[in-house]
Amino acid sequence: MTLPQRITPYLYVAPLIGLLAFVFGYSIVSMVEFSFKMVRGIDGPWIGLRNYRLVLGQPLFWESVGHNLLLLLAIPVMVAIALVISLLLYERLRGWKLVRTVIFIPYILAIPIVAVVLKQMFQFSGPVNEVLRWLSLDFMALDWIGSGDVALWTVMALIIWRESALGIILFLSRLLSLDEALTEVARLDGANWWKRAWYVLIPQMRGVIEFYVVISIITMLSAVFAYVYIMGGGRGGPGTSTMVVELYIYNALVRTSLPGIAAAVSVMLFAVSLLLIWVLFALRRRTDDAGT
Amino acid sequence: MTKNMITAPGFGRRGFLQGTAATLGGLGMGSLLGPLRANAQSPELTMWWWGEQELPGLQAFVDESVAAYTDAKVATMLQDTAVVISQFQTAAAAGTPPDIQYLWNGIYHMESAWLGYLKPLNGLVSEDTLRASNPTILSNFGGNTYRLGWYPLPMVWYYNKDLFEKAWLDPEAPPATWADLLAACEKLKTAGFEPVGGGVQDGYWSEWYMSHGFVQTLDTVGEAVELFIGDKDFREPRYHEHWVRLEELRTLGFLNKDMPSLELYPGIDLIVAGKLAMGPSAGSRLPADSTATNGRIGCMVMPVFGKGKLAGKPIVDMQGIGIAEGAKDPAAAAAFLEFLNTPDRLNAFHRITGWIPSSSRFSSDQIENDSVRSMWKTWGESPNITNVTNLMPGQFYEQAAIPTGQQVISGDLTGEQAGELAAQVAQEWREFNPDLVEKYQQWVVDLSK
Missing domain, CATH: 3.40.190.10 (Periplasmic binding protein-like II)
Known part of the structure; x- marks a missing residue:
């Protein structure tokens, strides 16, 4: 390969890298710089690793991290729901196109709108509990958003409901792109729906499932702010039961006048996200290699 | 002068047209120069404020007061709740703060004072006005007062x-x-x-x-x-x-x-x-x-x-207003704050918002709602904290x-x-x-x- 041939790919991506550097470059450099300073107003003295030490020594930070990690439990549920529904839709049952559209609606709606509506529904005296009491299921009428023991699970249920829609569409798109001859052969061989799904379809969806899992991990670690902000009363409540890392950063920056602390946590979250993106690309490369 | 022109010898159509043009021109220039002169002389102030969100009608009061004030041209901006403090602090740090800034009580404005973004009001606003507005003890630091009370929250x-x-x-x-x-x-x-x-x-x-x-x-x-x-x-x-x-x-x-x-x-x-x-x-x-x-x-x-x-x-909590350290004309800003505390403006505040302005110069007898007047006698006119x-x-x-x-x-x-x-x-x-x-x-x- 000649030198110009080796350089050519980089020349293609250079404008995009330049654009990214222009938009995010200064912010990222400032963020890293702030994380080593005690910032008041717009600047402050250099304090080395003190911000990192303070954050890593604070129970509230670790509690926030713990909540993000707990939210990862939603991912297997999301994958299972998305798989089952997409496989059912793939069977092209009557009205499947309408069902597909209805299922995707939650994902189109803005998170704050969905969260505000569900927050009203899940109040202690709200419609959900009223129905449960009407059905004489009082023991199930929990304080969904007012109890520290339940609130994070309620948020998780909302996330599962909304984010599964993306999985369904991704999986269905992959299914519709498959060669149906294999499925037909399996059907002719007498394989039932479950066997066709398990042995024929799902193995061919491996790449898209891995992609969805990694995207969902990144979501759970760094993109649940809107859910938690609305459902947790804007403060990760009740108490600190729905506090997550993003809200911790927001509070440090906006509410407690600690931009240096916010920057330190942002740097750590950024590093974790980069690591996950690297994992994603490694998986993609492995899948591609296996395919070729 | 007009009489002299009319009786002057040799006054013809050309002279009439010239005279008319000169008169109209003079009148026109005068009407144009008037405001220009006024603008050139009166300072321009900027005021960033908040409060319409919790007290509907405050915007109308601010607009009316700005229109009624002739000693300066005041440009106002209603701030979003989430950025009242950060927007001011960022502008102050960049050297471009508003002249007048809305200030919540206590630490919510004192941090700006500690950063050097606020001007002490004593000596700038009259002691009488400052005291009458009840900015509360939380506005004091190092013997200085950094806010004027604007309206109370009992x-x-x-x-x-x-x-x-x-x-x-x-x-x-x-x-x-x-x-x-x-x-x-x-x-x-x-x-x-x-x-x-x-x-x-x-x-x-x-x-x-x-x-x-x-x-x-x-x-x-x-x-x-x-x-x-x-x-x-x-x-x-x-x-x-x-x-x-x-x-x-x-x-x-x-x-x-x-x-x-x-x-x-x-x-x-x-x-x-x-x-x-x-x-x-x-x-x-x-x-x-x-x-x-x-x-x-x-x-x-x-x-x-x-x-x-x-x-x-x-x-009684108190919302307030102050002057930025970087204000272009602090004396003009102080004069506008004094204007807002004149009896006419205090009455206008109550008339437009239906709420009570923070000043002992305002008489609670004007409050028509019995419950509100009764409440204010206890919370506003008795010893409070x-x-x-x-x-x-x-x-x-x-x-x-x-x-x-x-x-x-x-x-x-x-x-x-x-x-x-x-x-x-x-x-x-x-x-x-x-x-x-x-x-x-x-x-x-x-x-x-």
Whole structure:
């Protein structure tokens, strides 16, 4: 390969890298710089690793991290729901196109709108509990958003409901792109729906499932702010039961006048996200290699 | 002059046209130059303000006042709630602050003063105007005052007179002591009503409860600061007694059941709707709530349990306004603030907003609503205290004041555990903010007077 041939790919991506550097470059450099300073107003003295030490020594930070990690439990549920529904839709049952559209609606709606509506529904005296009491299921009428023991699970249920829609569409798109001859052969061989799904379809969806899992991990670690902000009363409540890392950063920056602390946590979250993106690309490369 | 022109020899059509043109031209130029001259002479001020969000009509008052003011041209900007402080601080740091800035009370503006972004008003605004506006003790630092009071926020406890009557309680004699409160709650509960509470889901109820309860244990507002800087300790029973009392209300079943899942204002709405008997509220809601209930909402001071010197006193928070250190013309800015405090403008404030301006120059006789006038006699015209939660560092507010109240109400914390958490968060705040601790230590001197 000649030198110009080796350089050519980089020349293609250079404008995009330049654009990214222009938009995010200064912010990222400032963020890293702030994380080593005690910032008041717009600047402050250099304090080395003190911000990192303070954050890593604070129970509230670790509690926030713990909540993000707990939210990862939603991912297997999301994958299972998305798989089952997409496989059912793939069977092209009557009205499947309408069902597909209805299922995707939650994902189109803005998170704050969905969260505000569900927050009203899940109040202690709200419609959900009223129905449960009407059905004489009082023991199930929990304080969904007012109890520290339940609130994070309620948020998780909302996330599962909304984010599964993306999985369904991704999986269905992959299914519709498959060669149906294999499925037909399996059907002719007498394989039932479950066997066709398990042995024929799902193995061919491996790449898209891995992609969805990694995207969902990144979501759970760094993109649940809107859910938690609305459902947790804007403060990760009740108490600190729905506090997550993003809200911790927001509070440090906006509410407690600690931009240096916010920057330190942002740097750590950024590093974790980069690591996950690297994992994603490694998986993609492995899948591609296996395919070729 | 006109007569001379008309009788002058040789005055023809050309002369008439020239004269007319000159006259009209002169008139036209005069009318153009007038404003230009005025603009050239009068300073231009910028004013960033907030408050329409909580006091509808304030925008109309600001617009009318700006239009009526002739000594300067004032450009105003209504700020978004989320950026009132950060927008000002960023502009001040960049050297382009507004001349006049809206300022919340206590630490919410004092941090800007410590950063050198605010100008002391003493010497700039007359002492008489400054004192009459009641900016509260929380606006003082190092012997200087950094805000002018603009409009008050009396912090009251609402009670529903109809529910009191139905529970055989005197609607004109609300409970004054903690024992009275417990007895009243028992009667209300027996009569089938939820006695006390509101909504704590968004956290503000926790703050308001501290405003009313925590202050009862203090002798001075400076004592609160001593708790934050570590000279005193929240683990002492006296300083977390308010959370123990809240726990008592919960364990006795006196708090409304949906309190943890309701937000602040829907919780207050329960009292207005006759579904809850008592709870903290804001006095600024009273004109509307009193009208809606035909005067059946009463205001009371939180029943007293504490033995501090501040216990049992009406609480009045104060919104304010100040001048930036980087103001282009501080004297002109001060003159505009003086203008807003003239009797004409104070009356206009009440006429347009329906609320009370913060000035002893305003006569409460102008308040037509009986409930509001009665409330203001107690909260505004009797000895009152400021809202001590405005002293809380942001970190303490977010990580202790708000969550402790929620957790005590939901039964996840006892009052004593709330005190331990508060002590831990105060310690963390000191470690995170050693520079602010020094400022707070100096502030105690002003606050303990």
